[in-house]
Amino acid sequence: xxxxxxxxxxxxxxxxxxxxxxxxxxxxxxxxxxxxxxxxxxxxxxxxxxxxxxxxxxxxxxxxxxxxxxxxxxxxxxxxxxxxxxxxxxxxxxxxxxxxxxxxxxxxxxxxxxxxxxxxxxxxxxxxxxxxxxxxxxxxxxxxxxxxxxxxxxxxxxxxxxxxxxxxxxxxxxxxxxxxxxxxxxxxxxxxxxxxxxxxxxxxxxxxxxxxxxxxxxxxxxxxxxxxxxxxxxxxxxxxxxxxxxxxxxxxxxxxxxxxxxxxxxxxxxxxxxxxxxxxxxxxxxxxxxxxxxxxxxxxxxxxxxxxxxxxxxxxxxxxxxxxxxxxxxxxxxxxxxxxxxxxxxxxxxxxxxxxxxxxxxxxxxxxxxxxxxxxxxxxxxxxxxxxxxxxxxxxxxxxxxxxxxxxxxx
Amino acid sequence: xxxxxxxxxxxxxxxxxxxxxxxxxxxxxxxxxxxxxxxxxxxxxxxxxxxxxxxxxxxxxxxxxxxxxxxxxxxxxxxxxxxxxxxxxxxxxxxxxxxxxxxxxxxxxxxxxxxxxxxxxxxxxxxxxxxxxxxxxxxxxxxxxxxxxxxxxxxxxxxxxxxxxxxxxxxxxxxxxxxxxxxxxxxxxxxxxxxxxxxxxxxxxxxxxxxxxxxxxxxxxxxxxxxxxxxxxxxxxxxxxxxxxxxxxxxxxxxxxxxxxx
Numbered sequence: 001x002x003x004x005x006x007x008x009x010x011x012x013x014x015x016x017x018x019x020x021x022x023x024x025x026x027x028x029x030x031x032x033x034x035x036x037x038x039x040x041x042x043x044x045x046x047x048x049x050x051x052x053x054x055x056x057x058x059x060x061x062x063x064x065x066x067x068x069x070x071x072x073x074x075x076x077x078x079x080x081x082x083x084x085x086x087x088x089x090x091x092x093x094x095x096x097x098x099x100x101x102x103x104x105x106x107x108x109x110x111x112x113x114x115x116x117x118x119x120x121x122x123x124x125x126x127x128x129x130x131x132x133x134x135x136x137x138x139x140x141x142x143x144x145x146x147x148x149x150x151x152x153x154x155x156x157x158x159x160x161x162x163x164x165x166x167x168x169x170x171x172x173x174x175x176x177x178x179x180x181x182x183x184x185x186x187x188x189x190x191x192x193x194x195x196x197x198x199x200x201x202x203x204x205x206x207x208x209x210x211x212x213x214x215x216x217x218x219x220x221x222x223x224x225x226x227x228x229x230x231x232x233x234x235x236x237x238x239x240x241x242x243x244x245x246x247x248x249x250x251x252x253x254x255x256x257x258x259x260x261x262x263x264x265x266x267x268x269x270x271x272x273x274x275x276x277x278x279x280x281x282x283x284x285x286x287x288x289x290x291x292x293x294x295x296x297x298x299x300x301x302x303x304x305x306x307x308x309x310x311x312x313x314x315x316x317x318x319x320x321x322x323x324x325x326x327x328x329x330x331x332x333x334x335x336x337x338x339x340x341x342x343x344x345x346x347x348x349x350x351x352x353x354x355x356x357x358x359x360x361x362x363x364x365x366x367x368x369x370x371x372x373x374x375x376x377x378x379x380x381x382x383x384x385x386x387x388x389x390x391x392x393x394x395x396x397x398x399x400x401x402x403x404x405x406x407x408x409x410x411x
Numbered sequence: 412x413x414x415x416x417x418x419x420x421x422x423x424x425x426x427x428x429x430x431x432x433x434x435x436x437x438x439x440x441x442x443x444x445x446x447x448x449x450x451x452x453x454x455x456x457x458x459x460x461x462x463x464x465x466x467x468x469x470x471x472x473x474x475x476x477x478x479x480x481x482x483x484x485x486x487x488x489x490x491x492x493x494x495x496x497x498x499x500x501x502x503x504x505x506x507x508x509x510x511x512x513x514x515x516x517x518x519x520x521x522x523x524x525x526x527x528x529x530x531x532x533x534x535x536x537x538x539x540x541x542x543x544x545x546x547x548x549x550x551x552x553x554x555x556x557x558x559x560x561x562x563x564x565x566x567x568x569x570x571x572x573x574x575x576x577x578x579x580x581x582x583x584x585x586x587x588x589x590x591x592x593x594x595x596x597x598x599x600x601x602x603x604x605x606x607x608x609x610x611x612x613x614x615x616x617x618x619x620x621x622x623x624x625x626x627x628x629x630x631x632x633x634x635x636x637x638x639x640x641x642x643x644x645x646x647x648x649x650x651x652x653x654x655x656x657x658x659x660x661x662x663x664x665x666x667x668x669x670x671x672x673x
Contacts, residue, residue, distance in 0.1 A: 041501050074673055084673055109671065113660070116671070125525040150524060163667040220666060223514060225529055269516075271584070272533040301537040302586065309537055342538040344464045344472045346500065374472065377499045410498035 042071040042086075043377075045408035051188055052384075053399040059186040064094035070104070080111045086123075086154075090145070097184030097197070098144045104154045116161040121154040124172070126216070126227055128267040128276040131334040131354065132293045132317045135227070135263035135278045138214065140178040140236050147189050147383070148365075153178045167219035170229075174212040177202075177234050179254065191252065191396035196245045199253035202234065203285050210234055210258070223269045231261040235284060240326060259284035272299050276315075291327075293317040295334070311338035313352075323358070328393045332356050345370045359389035379406045439559030439575045446599045447554045453629050455481045455659035459652040460492075464542055467643030473497070474540060481664045487511055487553055489664035493672055494540075502673050506666065507546075511555050517546075520669035527666050536586025543615060543637040543646040545586055547579075548606075556580050562591070567602055570595040587614070598622075600630045608641075615639050626655050 050063045068090040076082045086105035092098035107120030124138040138155055145151035156176045162169040182195035204210040212233025219226055238254035245251045259282050267276045277294030295315030303310045313336030317329040332354050339349040347370040354363040364386060369379040381404040388398040462474040475496040481489045487509030494503045502522035509515045514532045521528065535547040557577040565572050572593040579585035588611050593603040600622055608614040621633030635648040662668065 041498065043499070072673070111671065113662070116667075123525050127526075128529075161667070163662050163665070165661075168667060220516070223516065223532075225666075267529055269529050269532055270514075272531055274529065274531055297531075299531045299533065301534050307538045309534070342541050344466065344541045346541060371497060371499055374497045375499075408499070410501070 037075060039074040040071065041074075041411060042069070043408045043410045044069045045406050047404065047406040049188075049402050049404045051399075052401040052403075055188065056396075056399045057185075057190075057192060057194075060188055061094045061186065064092055064098075064188075066090055066092040066098065072105075082109045083107070084109070095144070095184045095187030097182065098187055100142075100144065100181065102142065102153055104152075106154070114162070116159075116163065118157075118159040118161075121156050122159060123152055123154065124157075124159070124170075125152075126229070126263070126265060127278055128225070128265050129278050129293050129295065129315055130276075130297070130313050130336055131315050131352065132278075132329045134280055134291055134293050134317075135229070135265045137229075137231050137236055137261065137263065138172060138174070140180055142181050144181040144183050144187070153181070167217055170214075170216045170218075172214045172216075174214075174233065175209070177208040177210060177212065177256070179208070179256075180236065180238055188402065189397055189400050191240070191393075193242055193250055193252045195240060195254060196249075196251035197254075199243060199245050199251060200238075201253065201255045203256065203258045204234060208234075216263075224266065226266040227264070229263045231259070231263065233258065235259045235261075235282070237327070239286070257285035272301070273297070274299075287321075289320040291317075291319040291321075291325075293329070306341070308339065308341040312336070313338065323391060326393055329354070330356075331358050345372070347371075356389070356392060359392055360387040361389045361392040361394055362386050363394070375410055377408045377410060379408070380404070381406075435561040436559065438561040439577075442561065442573050442575050442594060442599070443554060443557070443559045443577065446594055446601065449599050450629065451482060453482065453626070453655045455479070455655070455657055457652070457654045457657060457659075458631075458650050461649040461651075462540070462542055463647045463649070465645045465647075472541075474542075479659060479664060481659045481661065483508075483661070485511075487515070489661070490550070491664050491668060504669055504672055506664065506669055507550050508664075509550055509553055511553055515550065518666055518669065520672060522673055525670070527669050533584045535581070535584045543639045543644055544648070547585060547587075548617070548637070552577075557590075564596075565593065567593045567595075570597075570602060572596065572602065598630055600632075613640055623653075625653055629655060 045068045047066045047068065048063065055061065068088070070086065070088045073085040074082065084105050084107055088104050089101045090099060103121050105121055105123055107118050107122045110117045125136055127133045127136045133149060139152035140155065141149045142151040142153045143149060155174060155178060157172050157174045160171045179197060179200060182197070183190040185194045202208065210233065214229055214231040216227060216229035234256050238256050240252040240254060243251060243253040262281045265278045267274060274297040276296065277292065279290065279292040281290045282288065293315060295313065298312045300310045315334040317332045317334070319325045319327060319330040322330055334352060334354045336350065336352040341347050348368065350367040352365040356362065364384040366382040367379070369377060371377050384401040385394055385397045388395050457477065457479045460476050460478050464472045473496060474494065476492050476494045479491045483489055490507050492505045494500045504520040506518045506520070507515060517530050517532055519528045519530050536545050539546055539549050557579055560576045562574040562576055565574050572595050574591065574593055576589055576591050578589045579587055586608065587606050588609050589607050591605040592601055594601050600619070602619050604617040605613060606615040615637055617635060617637045619632035619635050622630045623633060624630055631650065631653055633650055636645060638645045
């Protein structure tokens with residue numbers, strides 16, 4: 001059986017469009033500042049990244065500097081309706097693909113006792129685990145922002161919610177698909193070939209205009225929270241394949257299959273323990289398979305007589321496809337330490353180790369952050385890719401250990 | 412007249428002192444029950460809260476938040492706390508469902524990720540956002556979660572007060588071995604609480620000031636000051652914009668409400 005494949009080329013974002021977008025953000029900020037009843041908040045941040053080793057690929061640098069701004073405007077028309085706008089822009093010194101603009105949110109919420117409706121560009125997160133976000137499917141990952149995959153692109157949708165006593169039902173219609181962002185040719189944290197955003201193949205003949213749907217049921221029952229969904233649409237995770245682009249360069253193209261995915265997330269709390277599990281079953285162009293991640297978190301409060309809290313996290317990620325999957329977390333064990341001294345500056349420290357149990361590859365992650373004064377926040381992040389196995393999908397990042405310092409002004 | 416009769420009946424055990432005085436535990440419970448009865452029955456309330464944290468060198472930092480509370484019949488209260496300041500945690504929210512019999516439920520909402528995280532219910536003794544108030548101090552004391560003892564009577568700042576002791580039943584998670592509370596005899600308002608750590612040493616003192624009467628029925632303090640005697644740090648809570656009976660529903664204090672914050 002052959003499936004119809006359609007290819008659609010992207011119009012590259014022009015410099016002009018970027019400047020225009022920035023202008024719109026600045027203008028809306030100025031307007032929002034003058035209107036009463038409109039709440040303006042957000043941050044502007046400067047970031048520096050320093051890579052520990054020499055780059056492996058041509059055109060890459062040892063460091064980069066960038067600026068990002070994320071303004072948010074919120075207005076409540078009445079108890080039953082509100083408008084939210086969140087814009088995002090980053091300008092990066094090294095990678096033109098990281099210089100990007102996104103409408104994270106622009107949506108109208110209408111609410112009655114029996115139902116809620118959100119219309120526009122939204123962000124929806126589902127999931128419970130700390131390391132791998134398996135069930136989260138609505139928004140595309142803005143991977144060029146941060147390799148932890150927690151930054152997301154805005155998703156156009158109509159979300160209909162029934163907040164009933166017997167649980168919550170969400171029905172989401174998504175008429176437009178967003179491609180995953182990847183570092184460009186001159187960016188670090190990429191495979192040997194860079195992902196060319198212009199080489200995209202969709203399984204669906206409608207391409208990015210395919211209608212995606214998801215229906216989810218969720219409920220809190222005593223100490224337990226559960227969520228169950230069924231998704232039908234274009235997979236957010238592309239299959240990357242080596243090819244050549246229009247200019248004859250060797251690049252990676254993206255193939256987006258159509259899938260039906262079942263997702264389950266559950267967590268249970270008892271005393272100092274939190275138990276978490278996420279599982280999916282995905283069927284599409286490629287063979288149907290399941291994947292799961294889960295584990296536990298133990299919190300020691302008032303550590304050694306101080307007011308500090310220490311959380312210990314152990315999780316495991318499993319993918320039935322094993323080494324045939326492109327996700328790096330196919331049979332990996334994760335350990336995490338979350339330390340918060342509960343001080344006035346809201347300091348926190350997170351240390352994580354991800355160990356592949358079938359080969360030597362492991363990742364070491366440290367994140368720390370604290371507030372300075374009442375408006376500033378300083379964050380430091382360290383990533384090290386250690387003993388990366390040539391068969392592991394992280395092999396291309398073996399020389400990309402980095403430190404990232406960010407100083408943000410929040411308003 | 413009917414409601415007056417009910418009121419009289421319910422205070423009766425307190426006035427009928429001869430029997431109860433002889434049993435300090437029973438009298439202590441009777442006082443605590445009356446405090447609970449008088450401060451509840453409001454249905455729902457919203458208020459703005461400013462929190463000023465002071466360290467031992469006198470350096471200050473501020474937090475502002477909006478609080479909503481809903482009484483749930485035959486269970487505990489539901490409360491939602493949404494941060495306004497500092498800016499980096501704006502719209503972060505904490506939802507607590509206290510229960511009379513079982514473990515409380517608590518969720519944290521992280522607006523940047525739109526993520527709701529259930530947090531361990533064992534954090535009772537942990538500091539609330541770096542302040543001298545712990546989660547158990549702010550989460551409203553459930554009557555059933557302590558045992559009580561009447562200690563005596565004292566005049567505190569010109570008020571005739573009952574002094575009672577309450578001992579948490581949850582010895583594993585509570586940060587205290589006992590608490591001592593001063594409650595005025597006329598309106599059953601708490602004016603002062605002393606908290607003793609697990610080793611029995613005096614840890615903190617909470618003082619209430621500026622009580623005001625709302626809806627002709629509910630007394631609420633404008634200022635609460637918690638001083639930590641062991642670290643020299645203190646936290647002042649300034650309450651404003653108290654509103655009672657706005658008609659909040661259970662859904663307004665559910666995980667659904669967290670997703671509507673923004």
